[in-house]
Amino acid sequence: MAIDVTALRAHFPALDSGLAFFDGPGGTQTPRPVADAIAATLTGPLSNRGAVSPSELNAERAVAGFRAACADLLNVPANGVVHGRSATQLTYDFSRHLAKDWRAGDEIVLSRLDHDSNVRPWAQAAERAGVTVRWIEVDPETTELDLDSYARALTPRTRLVAVTAASNVLGTKPPVRRIADLAHEAGALVYVDGVHYAAHHLVDVPALGADLFVCSPYKFLGPHCGVLGAAPELLGTLRPDKLLPSPDTVPERFEFGTLPYEVLAGTTAAVDFLAAMDPGAGPAAGRRERLARSLAALHEHERSLRSRLQDGLRDLGDALTVHSKAADRTPTLLMSLAGRDARAAQAHLAARGVVAPAGSFYAYEPFTALKLDDPALRAGLAPYNTEDDVDRFLDGLAGFLSAAPGS
Incomplete structure (x- = not known):
C-alpha cells in the first residue's frame, strides 16, 4: 500500500504557489475534483x-x-x-x-x-x-x-x-x-x-x-x-x-x-x-474498502514524515520544547520556542514560503491545564506534504532560532 505523492499533489492548484503547508489541522488545501x-x-x-x-x-x-x-x-x-x-x-x-x-x-x-x-x-x-x-x-x-x-x-x-x-x-x-x-x-x-x-x-x-x-x-x-x-x-x-x-x-x-x-x-x-489515494484496491472494491486501504497508506506516509520532523526538531536542542508526547497520536506537533515569540517564528517561516500557524487554536482547556505558552507554534501534516516540505520547515525554524531576536 502506497500513495504516489507526486501524482496526488498534481490535483492541488494551491501547491502551484510553491508554499509548503503545515496548517492542515486548521484546514487542508482543496483538490481540483x-x-x-x-x-x-x-x-x-x-x-x-x-x-x-x-x-x-x-x-x-x-x-x-x-x-x-x-x-x-x-x-x-x-x-x-x-x-x-x-x-x-x-x-x-x-x-x-x-x-x-x-x-x-x-x-x-x-x-x-x-x-x-x-x-x-x-x-x-x-x-x-x-x-x-x-x-x-x-x-x-x-x-x-x-x-x-x-x-x-x-x-x-x-x-x-x-x-x-x-x-x-x-x-x-x-x-x-x-x-x-x-x-x-x-x-x-x-x-x-x-x-x-x-x-x-x-x-x-x-x-x-x-x-x-x-x-x-x-x-x-x-x-x-x-x-x-x-x-x-x-x-x-x-x-x-x-x-x-x-x-x-x-x-x-x-x-x-x-x-x-x-x-x-x-x-x-x-x-x-480520499478513497482513490491508493489505487491498489482496484475499481471493483467498495468505497469503504478503498477508504480503508488509502487511509492505511496515508497513515504510513504521515508516520514517516512525522519521524523526520521529530528528528529534525530534536537536533535543534533546547531552543524549543515539543509538547506533543503521547504514545498514540496524529502527525501534529505543538512547540514552544525558548524566549522567542511564536508569531515571529510564523512570520519568519511565511517569508520563506512555509505556512505554519501560531496560536492556541481554540484549545482553551489544554493550554490552561498544561500551562502552555500562548501563542505556540503548530506543525501539522496532510496527505500532500513531502520530505522537502519538512526540510524547508526545519531549515526555516533553525534560521529563526539562530538569528538575534527582532532581526
Missing part, C-alpha cells in the same frame, strides 16, 4: 429538492450522494448522517437537543484535552439546566488523559461524556472505546469530536463506541461544513425545535433551511478523492 464538483452542482441546473424537474432531481442526488459518502466514511447508515454548517454549530445544536431531557442533579463529563467546540456548548447547556460538570484531566507528563480522574468523574448520574478522538493541538488520541464502554455502563451517551481524527484515520463510529460523532470535511480536503454520524434509532429519540412544515424524518429534522447542495457534492468528491 472537489472544486469541480462544487462548480458543477452550482451551475446546475439546480433547484430546491423535488422529484419533478431535472434541477430538483440534481438537488436530490447531491443530498443522497453526500449521505452515502459520509456513511462509508464513518461506517454509519446513510440516514444517520446529519449535515451542519460546522462541527461547532452541530455540537451547539445537539447540546440543546440533548439538554431538553437533563434535570437538576444530573451530571456531564468533559475533557481538558478538547477543542473548545466540544467543551463550551456542553458547559453552557449544563449551566442553563442546572447540571453539574465534571472533568477528565490531562496528565502533564504524557499529555494523555488521566483515566483515574475519569473514573472519579463518572457516576450513576452522568448523562453525557464528551471527548475528542484526537487533540487538534497535541495530536493525542485518547482510548475512546475504553472511555465509551465505561460511560455506557453508567448509562451515559458519548459524544465524540472526531474533527482532527478523521483527517488521519479511518473512522468506525460503532467500533469507537461513539453514540454521536462529529467531523469537518474541510480538515480532510473537502469544503467548509460539518458532519454528524449516529445510529438513526438514536436520532429518532431526539426532538429538535424546528419549523412546523419542515420534514420530521431522520436525519432531515436536524437540518434547518435549504441545504447547500454544492457543499454536499464537494464533500462527496472529497471522500471519493
